[in-house]
Amino acid sequence: MSLPHAILTALLEKPSSGLELTRRFDRSIGFFWSATHQQIYRELGRLERAGLVRASGPGAGRGQRKEYAVLPDGRAELARWAALPQDPKPVRDPLLLRLRAAAVLGLDGLEGELARHRELHRAQLAEYLEIERRDFPPGAAAGENRLQHLVLRGGIQLESFWLAWLDEALGETVEGAAAEGRE
Amino acid sequence: MSLPHAILTALLEKPSSGLELTRRFDRSIGFFWSATHQQIYRELGRLERAGLVRASGPGAGRGQRKEYAVLPDGRAELARWAALPQDPKPVRDPLLLRLRAAAVLGLDGLEGELARHRELHRAQLAEYLEIERRDFPPGAAAGENRLQHLVLRGGIQLESFWLAWLDEALGETVEGAAAEGRE
DNA sequence: GTGCTCATGTAACGGGTTACATGATTTA
DNA sequence: TAAATCATGTAACCCGTTACATGAGCAC
Numbered sequence: 001m002s003l004p005h006a007i008l009t010a011l012l013e014k015p016s017s018g019l020e021l022t023r024r025f026d027r028s029i030g031f032f033w034s035a036t037h038q039q040i041y042r043e044l045g046r047l048e049r050a051g052l053v054r055a056s057g058p059g060a061g062r063g064q065r066k067e068y069a070v071l072p073d074g075r076a077e078l079a080r081w082a083a084l085p086q087d088p089k090p091v092r093d094p095l096l097l098r099l100r101a102a103a104v105l106g107l108d109g110l111e112g113e114l115a116r117h118r119e120l121h122r123a124q125l126a127e128y129l130e131i132e133r134r135d136f137p138p139g140a141a142a143g144e145n146r147l148q149h150l151v152l153r154g155g156i157q158l159e160s161f162w163l164a165w166l167d168e169a170l171g172e173t174v175e176g177a178a179a180e181g182r183e
Numbered sequence: 184m185s186l187p188h189a190i191l192t193a194l195l196e197k198p199s200s201g202l203e204l205t206r207r208f209d210r211s212i213g214f215f216w217s218a219t220h221q222q223i224y225r226e227l228g229r230l231e232r233a234g235l236v237r238a239s240g241p242g243a244g245r246g247q248r249k250e251y252a253v254l255p256d257g258r259a260e261l262a263r264w265a266a267l268p269q270d271p272k273p274v275r276d277p278l279l280l281r282l283r284a285a286a287v288l289g290l291d292g293l294e295g296e297l298a299r300h301r302e303l304h305r306a307q308l309a310e311y312l313e314i315e316r317r318d319f320p321p322g323a324a325a326g327e328n329r330l331q332h333l334v335l336r337g338g339i340q341l342e343s344f345w346l347a348w349l350d351e352a353l354g355e356t357v358e359g360a361a362a363e364g365r366e
Numbered sequence: 367g368t369g370c371t372c373a374t375g376t377a378a379c380g381g382g383t384t385a386c387a388t389g390a391t392t393t394a
Numbered sequence: 395t396a397a398a399t400c401a402t403g404t405a406a407c408c409c410g411t412t413a414c415a416t417g418a419g420c421a422c
Contacts, residue, residue: 002280032283066402370420
């Protein structure tokens with residue numbers, strides 16, 4: 001139950017068309033809440049019918065650009081939702097599951113996947129660090145960007161965690177393979 | 184597409200009934216792949232129809248305990264899946280989203296939620312550390328438990344990350360409140 | 367035989383994913 | 395005018411969640 005609120009947040013930051021929203025969900029917002037264009041169009045339709053956003057532009061129809069803006073009710077709904085207590089979701093990670101499967105199957109050949117994931121996380125971390133360097137230079141006062149920077153640092157630390165853990169995992173599997181070789 | 188494979192892994196570790204599986208998904212497996220009993224029963228039915236697991240026990244019917252075991256095809260399917268390349272899913276975290284909403288709404292009152300989440304993560308970390316102390320004492324040789332321990336350390340480090348980040352976030356919001364007070 | 371627990375299910379709904387379809391606008 | 399691209403949309407499927415239903419066995 002978060003996608004509509006992600007869209008409201010994005011539209012408050014800047015009124016947009018569906019496709020522009022989709023692009024922003026591929027970048028900034030998507031760093032902590034991903035969505036495809038199908039989800040976004042479906043949800044924009046619901047939000048409009050619910051009176052939380054307003055569409056402007058040439059009348060309905062395919063291929064006609066429409067720009068959406070948040071209405072007062074939408075802002076209120078977002079504020080209501082953001083203040084609601086919500087527990088963190090339990091972790092659900094296929095890679096950890098595959099390791100557990102490997103433990104019971106005696107499967108080899110997961111090192112390649114671990115290395116590939118490490119490379120992906122390394123690249124993501126580099127991207128975040130580049131954004132930090134560009135948008136939050138060390139000298140500038142924090143000010144209103146405080147929360148944005150905080151969220152970005154969350155992403156940076158999360159990628160750092162994965163990187164460190166995958167290093168550890170790769171070390172383990174190499175040791176494991178060596179141990180099996182000795183037996 | 185991971186729940187059936189989580190179930191196959193669990194059944195390979197130990198053949199079980201649906202309810203026993205549910206309980207294990209509340210404990211060990213659930214630490215990285217959660218599932219409710221409805222999901223598990225639905226999936227057990229599919230796995231049986233697909234010929235990947237076999238049910239034994241008194242004939243069909245409600246309230247009749249059935250024990251499931253993995254068939255050769257099931258083991259093969261698990262091995263096939265575990266060897267498949269799979270990209271890490273993009274992060275999707277409502278708490279980060281709420282912070283972003285707070286940034287645009289100028290919302291206060293998120294400190295309580297941050298503190299509550301910190302407490303939840305602190306408790307989860309303590310639970311993981313207790314499990315590590317009990318199941319992986321420092322002296323014992325790693326051996327076959329290597330991968331299990333690795334997965335557990337992943338959980339420990341992930342909770343440590345959240346804890347550190349929430350500490351940082353709480354420091355920020357306090358500073359922010361103080362700064363607003365001074366204005 | 368009432369209530370409690372174990373155990374297995376059904377139904378309904380919404381979200382996420384993938385594949386595909388269609389209209390408008392630019393450009394070669 | 396053919397194509398590429400921008401833009402909006404439909405349909406189908408599975409997964410996850412919630413609420414509820416049903417039956418068996420046991421304690422009192």
